[in-house]
Amino acid sequence: xxxxxxxxxxxxxxxxxxxxxxxxxxxxxxxxxxxxxxxxxxxxxxxxxxxxxxxxxxxxxxxxxxxxxxxxxxxxxxxxxxxxxxxxxxxxxxxxxxxxxxxxxxxxxxxxxxxxxxxxxxxxxxxxxxxxxxxxxxxxxxxxxxxxxxxxxxxxxxxxxxxxxxxxxxxxxxxxxxxxxxxxxxxxxxxxxxxxxxxxxxxxxxxxxxxxxxxxxxxxxxxxxxxxxxxxxxxxxxxxxxxxxxxxxxxxxxxxxxxxxxxxxxxxxxxxxxxxxxxxxxxxxxxxxxxxxxxxxxxxxxxxxxxxxxxxxxxxxxxxxxxxxxxxxxxxxxxxxxxxxxxxxxxxxxxxxxxxxxxxxxxxxxxxxxxxxxxxxxxxxxxxxxxxxxxxxxxxxxxxxxxxxxxxxxxxxxxxx
Amino acid sequence: xxxxxxxxxxxxxxxxxxxxxxxxxxxxxxxxxxxxxxxxxxxxxxxxxxxxxxxxxxxxxxxxxxxxxxxxxxxxxxxxxxxxxxxxxx
Ligand SMILES: Cc1cc2nc3c(=O)[nH]c(=O)nc-3n(C[C@H](O)[C@H](O)[C@H](O)COP(=O)(O)OP(=O)(O)OC[C@H]3O[C@@H](n4cnc5c(N)ncnc54)[C@H](O)[C@@H]3O)c2cc1C
Ligand SMILES: [Zn+2]
Numbered sequence: 001x002x003x004x005x006x007x008x009x010x011x012x013x014x015x016x017x018x019x020x021x022x023x024x025x026x027x028x029x030x031x032x033x034x035x036x037x038x039x040x041x042x043x044x045x046x047x048x049x050x051x052x053x054x055x056x057x058x059x060x061x062x063x064x065x066x067x068x069x070x071x072x073x074x075x076x077x078x079x080x081x082x083x084x085x086x087x088x089x090x091x092x093x094x095x096x097x098x099x100x101x102x103x104x105x106x107x108x109x110x111x112x113x114x115x116x117x118x119x120x121x122x123x124x125x126x127x128x129x130x131x132x133x134x135x136x137x138x139x140x141x142x143x144x145x146x147x148x149x150x151x152x153x154x155x156x157x158x159x160x161x162x163x164x165x166x167x168x169x170x171x172x173x174x175x176x177x178x179x180x181x182x183x184x185x186x187x188x189x190x191x192x193x194x195x196x197x198x199x200x201x202x203x204x205x206x207x208x209x210x211x212x213x214x215x216x217x218x219x220x221x222x223x224x225x226x227x228x229x230x231x232x233x234x235x236x237x238x239x240x241x242x243x244x245x246x247x248x249x250x251x252x253x254x255x256x257x258x259x260x261x262x263x264x265x266x267x268x269x270x271x272x273x274x275x276x277x278x279x280x281x282x283x284x285x286x287x288x289x290x291x292x293x294x295x296x297x298x299x300x301x302x303x304x305x306x307x308x309x310x311x312x313x314x315x316x317x318x319x320x321x322x323x324x325x326x327x328x329x330x331x332x333x334x335x336x337x338x339x340x341x342x343x344x345x346x347x348x349x350x351x352x353x354x355x356x357x358x359x360x361x362x363x364x365x366x367x368x369x370x371x372x373x374x375x376x377x378x379x380x381x382x383x384x385x386x387x388x389x390x391x392x393x394x395x396x397x398x399x400x401x402x403x404x405x406x407x408x409x410x411x412x413x414x415x416x417x
Numbered sequence: 418x419x420x421x422x423x424x425x426x427x428x429x430x431x432x433x434x435x436x437x438x439x440x441x442x443x444x445x446x447x448x449x450x451x452x453x454x455x456x457x458x459x460x461x462x463x464x465x466x467x468x469x470x471x472x473x474x475x476x477x478x479x480x481x482x483x484x485x486x487x488x489x490x491x492x493x494x495x496x497x498x499x500x501x502x503x504x505x506x507x
Contacts, residue, residue, distance in 0.1 A: 238465075240463035241465060249462065250460065253437075253438070253461050253463050254488070298434075300463065300470065301491065303490065342458075399459070413459075
């Protein structure tokens with residue numbers, strides 16, 4: 001079924017009776033040309049582009065829960081291309097362009113909203129760092145403006161500009177940045193992949209990876225063995241467990257990241273705003289909830305829930321920046337399992353096993369990466385060569401020390417990002 | 418989360434800093450091969466379940482602790498001193 005404005009109107013007039021499920025619920029076949037493990041944003045996008053760009057349609061996505069039950073449905077939905085280092089910069093730039101065409105390509109409303117992102121700065125040194133980042137963004141062909149204090153005041157009048165500890169000096173404005181409806185991104189890719197013949201198999205946990213003579217031959221699952229000559233591991237926070245099934249030990253540690261949402265309010269925050277002096281960023285969802293978050297809890301965790309010290313820190317930082325949010329009531333908080341890499345940048349690469357591919361290390365920033373990650377992972381699986389915008393995402397860069405991508409400049413070691 | 422420090426007793430998470438997996442205690446010899454150093458510095462078992470980690474009691478006795486903690490439930494079952502406090506008591 002194709003979606004259109006006309007269709008929405010006719011369905012509304014007919015009592016919405018003829019909408020159909022967005023995808024099939026097939027039984028797993030015994031053999032596929034390629035298997036993608038993980039039905040999150042990256043896995044579904046990989047399957048979609050395998051079919052769409054490379055004509056590989058005999059493909060299965062194996063998901064242990066339901067589609068979109070992982071981080072794709074838990075993130076704070078920020079989409080941006082404001083990375084500074086070669087390797088990351090062209091990748092995220094490509095990703096933002098794919099976002100801009102996503103709704104047309106998928107015939108699906110993902111509520112992509114380019115409302116603009118403003119990263120605030122609070123000192124001269126921070127201003128210089130943001131000026132440099134802005135220049136890097138312009139050099140990669142994206143948009144960036146350095147706003148002074150009055151420039152920020154014009155668009156964000158509700159901030160506490162004269163906070164005694166952290167006065168606002170200005171902000172880096174990225175107008176093409178924004179947000180999207182996270183579940184819809186998973187659903188849109190799922191529907192698009194299904195339509196092109198991909199089997200989306202839910203409640204199917206991969207429990208083993210079968211390797212014969214250095215070549216992958218298939219996987220073991222809770223729904224039986226499935227054969228395939230190509231297997232992609234795209235399981236975000238669970239990467240270490242799945243890679244261990246193929247005897248690999250990854251440079252990944254799984255950490256918890258929390259997020260928070262308030263009750264629905266009338267429109268009050270029109271952009272994405274990040275605080276430069278503490279861990280806090282915020283936007284307002286189309287439903288009206290203020291969606292905000294901060295930094296990791298900073299200990300390894302698979303709990304999908306965090307502890308109170310970080311909740312307290314995030315909320316204190318929010319109150320420092322925009323005291324008005326103290327009036328809003330917090331509705332919910334939750335957490336997701338982040339696949340943290342030592343340098344804070346991802347991995348899209350082959351492994352030492354023929355036909356086994358790895359996609360992980362998205363840390364807390366993999367939502368914006370969904371389209372480009374799927375695009376490049378599909379390219380790698382279909383052609384056995386890295387896509388040019390993902391060339392830098394090598395698995396061996398930690399061992400060799402060549403091509404590390406440490407955006408924060410804090411070092412290539414666990415627990416620093 | 419609360420950690421029972423062998424020096425200070427049960428204390429709030431806020432007093433401690435996570436210092437990574439206890440693999441850091443098994444430093445390879447200076448002339449070990451690169452693969453061993455890569456394993457030590459970067460590669461991790463990253464288990465979902467009980468594991469041994471290092472925590473620094475910065476706002477308490479300043480000792481480094483080895484802590485056995487479950488990464489799924491956050492239950493802390495044991496803690497040992499790795500080093501004596503930096504000042505005073507031996
Ligand atoms: C609170 C929070 C806020 C965030 N905010 C942002 C943001 O604002 N912007 C941004 O860019 N990024 C953000 N992120 C990061 C982003 O959500 C993730 O990097 C990204 O979603 C990870 O990729 P994914 O969607 O494929 O992961 P997931 O949705 O987690 O997909 C992995 C899937 O693999 C499945 N799986 C695991 N093991 C197996 C197995 N053995 N067999 C079968 N299936 C398996 C899981 O069930 C899961 O569905 C945030 C994350 C969190 C938690
Ligand atoms: Zn102590």
